[in-house]
Amino acid sequence: xxxxxxxxxxxxxxxxxxxxxxxxxxxxxxxxxxxxxxxxxxxxxxxxxxxxxxxxxxxxxxxxxxxxxxxxxxxxxxxxxxxxxxxxxxxxxxxxxxxxxxxxxxxxxxxxxxxxxxxxxxxxxxxxxxxxxxxxxxxxxxxxxxxxxxxxxxxxxxxxxxxxxxxxxxxxxxxxxxxxxxxxxxxxxxxxxxxxxxxxxxxxxxxxxxxxxxxxxxxxxxxxxxxxxxxxxxxxxxxxxxxxxxxxxxxxxxxxxxxxxxxxxxxxxxxxxxxxxx
Amino acid sequence: xxxxxxxxxxxxxxxxxxxxxxxxxxxxxxxxxxxxxxxxxxxxxxxxxxxxxxxxxxxxxxxxxxxxxxxxxxxxxxxxxxxxxxxxxxxxxxxxxxxxxxxxxxxxxxxxxxxxxxxxxxxxxxxxxxxxxxxxxxxxxxxxxxxxxxxxxxxxxxxxxxxxxxxxxxxxxxxxxxxxxxxxxxxxxxxxxxxxxxxxxxxxxxxxxxxxxxxxxxxxxxxxxxxxxxxxxxxxxxxxxxxxxxxxxxxxxxxxxxxxxxxxxxxxxxxxxxxxxxxxxxxxxxxxxxxxxxxxxxxxxxxxxxxxxxxxxxxxxxxxxxxxxxxxxxxxxxxxxxxxxxx
Numbered sequence: 001x002x003x004x005x006x007x008x009x010x011x012x013x014x015x016x017x018x019x020x021x022x023x024x025x026x027x028x029x030x031x032x033x034x035x036x037x038x039x040x041x042x043x044x045x046x047x048x049x050x051x052x053x054x055x056x057x058x059x060x061x062x063x064x065x066x067x068x069x070x071x072x073x074x075x076x077x078x079x080x081x082x083x084x085x086x087x088x089x090x091x092x093x094x095x096x097x098x099x100x101x102x103x104x105x106x107x108x109x110x111x112x113x114x115x116x117x118x119x120x121x122x123x124x125x126x127x128x129x130x131x132x133x134x135x136x137x138x139x140x141x142x143x144x145x146x147x148x149x150x151x152x153x154x155x156x157x158x159x160x161x162x163x164x165x166x167x168x169x170x171x172x173x174x175x176x177x178x179x180x181x182x183x184x185x186x187x188x189x190x191x192x193x194x195x196x197x198x199x200x201x202x203x204x205x206x207x208x209x210x211x212x213x214x215x216x217x218x219x220x221x222x223x224x225x226x227x228x229x230x231x232x233x234x235x236x237x238x239x240x241x242x243x244x245x246x247x248x249x250x251x252x253x254x255x256x257x258x259x260x261x262x263x264x265x266x267x268x269x270x271x272x273x274x275x276x277x278x
Numbered sequence: 279x280x281x282x283x284x285x286x287x288x289x290x291x292x293x294x295x296x297x298x299x300x301x302x303x304x305x306x307x308x309x310x311x312x313x314x315x316x317x318x319x320x321x322x323x324x325x326x327x328x329x330x331x332x333x334x335x336x337x338x339x340x341x342x343x344x345x346x347x348x349x350x351x352x353x354x355x356x357x358x359x360x361x362x363x364x365x366x367x368x369x370x371x372x373x374x375x376x377x378x379x380x381x382x383x384x385x386x387x388x389x390x391x392x393x394x395x396x397x398x399x400x401x402x403x404x405x406x407x408x409x410x411x412x413x414x415x416x417x418x419x420x421x422x423x424x425x426x427x428x429x430x431x432x433x434x435x436x437x438x439x440x441x442x443x444x445x446x447x448x449x450x451x452x453x454x455x456x457x458x459x460x461x462x463x464x465x466x467x468x469x470x471x472x473x474x475x476x477x478x479x480x481x482x483x484x485x486x487x488x489x490x491x492x493x494x495x496x497x498x499x500x501x502x503x504x505x506x507x508x509x510x511x512x513x514x515x516x517x518x519x520x521x522x523x524x525x526x527x528x529x530x531x532x533x534x535x536x537x538x539x540x541x542x543x544x545x546x547x548x549x550x551x552x553x554x555x556x557x558x559x560x561x562x563x564x565x566x567x568x569x570x571x572x573x574x575x576x577x578x579x580x581x582x583x584x585x586x587x588x589x590x591x592x593x594x595x596x597x598x599x600x601x602x603x604x605x606x607x608x609x610x611x612x613x614x615x616x617x618x619x620x621x
Contacts (some may be wrong), residue, residue: 172369
């Protein structure tokens with residue numbers, strides 16, 4: 001079939017052949033169908049196993065989840081952790097990006113690598129190393145150790161967004177500001193920060209989403225606390241009220257999807273502006 | 279070296295700026311007079327931009343002093359200097375409106391809002407951009423951005439305005455128009471303009487005086503006319519305008535001596551017979567090797583009989599019988615137009 005098709009004319013029309021199309025659709029369904037199943041099983045009447053087709057549909061699990069105090073505790077902890085990690089990442093990531101952009105120093109490449117490392121390393125390595133570091137320092141596991149763990153890789157997202165924006169903006173902007181009488185602090189406040197704003201917001205939202213559904217590093221850095229992903233993992237192994245996990249998953253999806261979408265639109269718009277300005 | 283009339287705006291005193299072994303600026307001495315349009319001309323890497331950045335404060339001299347209006351500027355940061363810069367790529371703040379860009383310096387100096395809006399608007403009027411204040415820089419054309427950059431610098435009434443190849447990014451027509459406007463604005467505001475360019479035409483047409491830079495040093499500092507008519511070095515003769523540079527055998531063929539010399543193409547007369555040549559003129563014979571018709575004038579390349587080649591430009595006052603390619607012609611010029619250089 002493929003040999004009979006005329007690739008030249010197909011390409012000139014900008015249309016893919018049916019083979020490529022079906023492969024693409026297969027890929028899309030393979031990636032997204034399981035998500036639809038998660039949503040579907042949030043409504044099933046079968047509370048012990050995931051049988052298909054579901055024997056019946058109900059919305060009672062939303063009420064059950066709503067009534068579960070441990071769900072709310074886990075959700076609240078996750079939101080708090082994600083928010084704190086995001087704030088730490090935004091402050092430290094911005095400063096790191098500003099320093100990397102502004103100064104040249106010996107070992108700069110190595111430091112860049114160190115900043116990027118937490119996201120490149122498998123979570124389990126970060127988790128184990130943090131855990132041993134905390135126990136070595138006699139730091140009790142708590143909400144703060146989770147936040148510290150999450151901040152290590154959240155900084156990277158903010159840093160990457162900020163440094164990309166800095167590299168795209170003209171270095172003459174800083175000189176222009178100084179030339180017009182602004183000292184370093186005024187230049188940061190009136191020129192650098194406003195230019196970075198959308199990049200920082202986008203980086204912060206990605207950091208929030210990353211932290212919110214993180215489970216591996218959390219497992220190693222949490223004490224008795226259960227973040228939402230850990231709580232869900234525990235729920236899965238219980239025989240009763242399985243669909244509660246699915247309802248929680250729907251919550252997670254909404255909470256992480258919205259900031260990622262927002263981050264996408266924020267950076268997309270500014271890219272257009274930066275592009276048309278040059 | 280020092281000016282006979284008026285005060286000195288900027289003074290370079292034995293200034294060097296070295297980057298490791300590279301001498302970007304090498305022991306330079308010169309004064310810029312208050313209120314003049316001063317051009318720093320040279321090829322890229324000649325040190326002209328470094329000198330500008332030394333005045334602005336983005337660079338510090340390795341040795342020597344940069345003095346602005348009598349105050350030694352060594353160690354003074356850019357934001358404490360009473361000079362402003364128009365940057366090569368304009369460097370307008372993309373997140374601010376045009377008006378906020380122009381008012382930036384006033385905002386930093388804590389001028390009250392109403393006052394700085396008014397001053398910024400007046401300055402926009404002066405650069406013919408009244409009513410553009412609400413736009414973003416990305417919504418302006420290159421020429422308009424250039425004017426905003428100018429307004430943003432001038433609104434602070436600096437003692438010296440530095441311009442770093444400000445017309446480099448504009449197309450030819452706009453560039454010529456802006457040259458006239460810049461000159462007019464400088465006359466109106468009376469501020470010292472220090473203008474960096476690699477375009478000799480720009481430097482000649484706008485400036486009161488021009489410093490020609492080459493390899494970190496000043497080859498010549500003079501008025502445009504003097505620079506063109508009496509270049510001090512072979513470099514200046516070659517860089518400013520078109521020159522016939524004659525050295526060695528070619529110099530001997532044309533002038534009888536081997537001393538390096540040069541002559542402008544438009545100073546040379548071209549005759550098809552010996553009849554009209556004055557007795558005291560310097561002469562050379564040669565064959566026309568190429569003819570380039572340029573509309574207002576025609577450029578001839580003449581291969582001299584004694585070796586070497588001369589470019590001759592003749593104005594096309596009237597259409598007349600011109601020498602053809604390959605024809606032998608007689609060249610002559612007045613001895614005073616020949617520029618001789620010490621080696």
